[in-house]
Amino acid sequence: MMAVRIFVPKDATACALGADAVAESILAGAAGRELDIELVRNGSRGAFWLEPLVEVETPAGRIAFGPVTAADIEGLFEAGFPGNSDHALSLGPVEGIDWLASQQRLTFARAGWTDPLSLGDYRALGGYQGLERALGMEPQAIVDEVKESGLRGRGGAAFPTGIKWQTVLDTAADQKYIVANADEGDSGTFADRLLMEADPYQLIEGMTIAGLAVGATEGYIYLRSEYPHSRTVLTEAILRAEQEGYLGNGILGSDRNFSLELRIGAGAYICGEETSLLDSLEGKRGLIRFKPPLPAIEGLMGKPTVVNNVLSLGAVSTILAEGPAFYRDFGTGRSRGTLTVQLAGNILRGGLVEVPFGVTLRDLVEGYGGGTASGRPVRAIQVGGPLGAYLPESQWDVTLNYGALANIDGMLGHGGIVVFDDTVDMARQARFAMEFCAVESCGKCTPCRVGSVRGVEVIDRIIANQDREFNLRVLDDLCDTLENGSLCAMGGLTPYPVRSALRHFPEDFGD
Template identity: 70%
Template sequence: MTVEAFLPRDTTALALDADEVAAALLDAGVQLTRNGSRGAFWLEPLLEVKVNGERIAFGPVTVEDIPGLLDSLAAEPADHPRYLGPVEAIPWLAGQQRLTFQRAGLGDPLCLDTYRSLGGFAGLEQALAMSSRQIVQEVKGSGLRGRGGAAFPAGIKWQTVLDTEADQKYVVCNADEGDSGTFADRLLMEADPYQLIEGMAIAGLAVGATRGYVYLRSEYPLAAEVLVAAIERAREAAYLGQDILGSGRAFDITLRIGAGAYICGEETSLLDSLEGKRGMVRVKPPLPAVEGLFGKPTLVHNVLTLAAASTVLAEGAAGYQELGTGRSRGTLTLQLAGNIRHGGLVEVPFGVTLRQLLEDFGGGSLSGRPIRAVQVGGPLGAYLPESQWDMPMDYEAFAEIGAMLGHGGVVVFDDSVDMAQQARFAMEFCALESCGKCTPCRIGSTRGVEVIDRIVNGERRDENLILLEDLCVTMEQGSLCAMGGLTPNPVRSALAYFGEDFG
C-alpha cells in the first residue's frame, strides 16, 4: 500500500534538513506532498502521514528515523518515539485560533485547487461584486489595524488612497521583515502565498490601483522563489492581470528584492528603495497614501495586513470584529523565538498574556535555565522582566508601559544574558542600519554606544546615566522615523528593569 505523507518545505524545515528527509521518503516509495509549515517550528521537520484518512504527525524526524518510522505504520504508529498523534490535536496547535494562518501547512502552497478548496479567493470574488467604496467600508468596519508594527487603522489608509485622485495608484506590500524574532510574513509567503496575492488584488480594487509591488528582503530566498511561482500561476488563472476573472478590472504584481538594509522596512525608505534610490526616510507629510511611490497615491501595508484583507472580505467585517479585545480586533500573530523550547508561530485573539505565551505555548527556555528577559516587538521593542508578563497583549496595554507589540516578535533570553550588552547592541544596530538622514539617529546611536560603555566601565556613572537619558529623549523626539525614535525602548527598559547589569 502506498503511504501518503506531507513534509514541509519552508525555510526552517529546510534549515533542519527536511530535504534530506524528503529524499529518504521518496527513496522508500512514499507519495510525498511538500506542504508549507504549520509554524510549529520546534517540531520541524514535522512529518504527517495519512492513517485511516487522518493526518498523524511525527517530529522532529531525521533521515535515520525514516525506515523504523515506515515500519511502525504497518504495526503500531503510536509506539514510535517521534509519534505525536493526530496533527491537529497537538495541544500547541489546538490551543491557537487561526485566521491568517488557517491554511498554512495544509497542502502544497502553490496548488491553486488546494487554495480554492480551503476557501481561497472567496474574498476576491466578494470584492469583485462590490464597489470600491463598499470594500473600503468593509475594511473599516472590521477594525483591522496595520500588522507591520505601527497598528494604524487600515480602513483610514484605504479611504485616503481611494479619495486621492490620480492617473496611477499603487499597492505596495512591505515584505521587508527585518525584525529579529519575526517570521510570520515569511511563513505566510512560503506556506500560503495566494492569500497575499488575493489581499493585494482586493486592495487594488478598493483603492483604484492597477499595479502592485511586493518589496521582499533578500534574506528570504525561498519566499522569493515561492512568490515568483505563485504570481505566475495566479496570472495564468486570471486572478491577476488585465481582466481579473472576466470582470474587466486590472491588477498585477511585480516582485522586487531588497538588498540587506533594515531601514527599508520603514515605509518611506522602502518607497525610495523601490524607486531605485538609497533607502532614505522621507519627511511626512505628505503621507504615502497621498504622495507615495513615484509620487502617486500608494497603499503601503505589511504582508499580514494585506493577507487579512482577504479574510475580512470572505468572512465579513462583523465576523472579524468578534475576535479580540478593546480596540485590538481580530487575531494577533505572535512569534516565539530565541531561547525557548517550543518556538514558532502562535496565532491567538488579542488579550493573551506574555506568561501564557511563554509557559503554555513556549514550555520555558530551551536551555532549561530561568527566563530573565523577553524582548517584544523586534529590535526596537522593550525588554520585559517577569513582573510585566501578566499584562494582556494588546496595542494599548503595551503602549501604557512604554512597550509595543510591533510585528509580534517575542524573543526570549535566559538568565545568562548580559542586559548591558543587549542595550549596547540596540544602539550599535541603530548606528549600523540608520539611513543617516536625521542627526539624532545617525549620530545619537554612536554616542549611545560610547555612553553605555562608559557607564559599564564605571566612568562618572551618575553623570553618564543622565546623559544617556538625555540622549534617549533627543532620539525619541527628534528622529524622523521609528528607527531612531524607538531605539531608546530597549535601552531604557534594560536600564530600568536590569540596572544591576550596568556596572
C-alpha cells in the same frame, strides 16, 4: 489502491532543520520497499519546535511525526511507517497536538495543510472567495468592509487599514499602487515569512482586492533578500496566479486589471519603514521621507499608494470572504482580529502562535513556549523587535494588546517575542540596540545617525564605570534626543530597549 500522501514542509525553518534530507530519505525508503506514496511539500504550520513535522494522510485524518531527521526514516519504515503510527516520534493526529489545537487560526488557518503553490488547494480551502465577492462590489463598499472589520496595520504601527485605503481611494490620480511591505526585519519575527511560504495566494489575493478597492492596477511585493525561500515561492505563485487569470488584465473575466511584481531588497533594515521602502522601490538609497505628505497621497513615484504589511493584506482576503463582522468579532477593545505572536530566542517550543487577544505574555512564554530551551530561568523578554522594550518578570502578566503594552513603555510591534535566560548581560543588550541603530540608520537625521554612535560610546563608559553618574545623565539626555528628535521609529524607538534594560536590570551596568 491510492498512493499514501505524505507531507514534508518546505518552509525555510523546516529546511534549515533538514526537511529536504527527510523528504529524500522518505522517497528512497518508499522506493526500496516498493511502497506507493505521494510526497507533498507542504507549508509549515509554524510549530517550528516540531519541525521537520512529517504528516501521513489516513482515513482518520493526518497523523504527525516530529521532529523527524533523515536518520530517523529507516527506523520509521521498520516500525511500519507510513501505515503504522506506533513509533516514538509519533504525535498522533495533527489536530490533536494541543499546541496547535488550542490556537485560533484565522490568518494562518490554511498554513501547513497544503502545497502552498496549489491554486486548487487554495480554492478548496476557501481561497479567492473574497476576490470573487470584491469583483462584484463598488470600491467604496470594499473600503467600508475593511473599515468595519477594525483591521489595523499588522506590521507594527497598528494604523487602521480602512482609513489608509479611504485616503488612497479619495485621492484622484492617473495611477495608484499597492505595495506589500514584506521587509520583515525585526529579530524574533517570522509571521510574514510563514504566510508567504505557506499560503502565498492569501497575500496575492489581498493585494488584488486592495487594488480593486482603491483603483490601483499595479502592485509590488517588497521582499527582503534574507528570505530566499519566500522569493522562490512568491515568484512561482505570481506566475501561476497570472496563468489562471487571477492577476493581469481582465481578472477572472472581468474588466478589472491588476498586475503584481516581486521586488527584492538588498539588506537594509530601515527599508521596512514605509517611506524608506518606497525610495528603495524607486531605485534610490532607502532614506526616510518627511511625512506629510503621506504615502496614501504621494507615495510610490509620487502617486497615491497603499503600503500595508503582509499580514494586513492577507487578512483582507478573509474579511472580504467572510464579512467584516467575522473578523471584528475575534477581538477586544481596539485590538481586532487575532493576535499573532512569534515565540523566539531561548525558548523550548518556539513558533507561530495565533490566539484571540487577551492572553498575557506569561501565558505565551510559559504555556506555549514551555520556558527556555536552555532549561535555565527566563530573565528578560524583548517584545516587538529590536526597537521593543526588555520586560522583567514583574511585567510578564501584561495582556498582549497595543494599549496595554504602550502603558508600560513597550510595544507589540509585529509580535516578536524574544526570550533570554539568566545568562543574558543586559548592558550588552542595551549596547547592541545602539550598535544596531548605528549600523542600520539611513543617516538622514542627526539624532539617529550620530546619536546611535554616541550611545554605544556612552554605554561603554558606563560599563567601564567611568564618570558613572555623569555618563548615565548623558545617556538619558541622548535617549531623549533620539526619542523626540528622530524622523522615524528607528531612532525614535531605539531608546526603548536601552532604557528598559537600564531601568529594570541596573545591576548589569557595572558599578
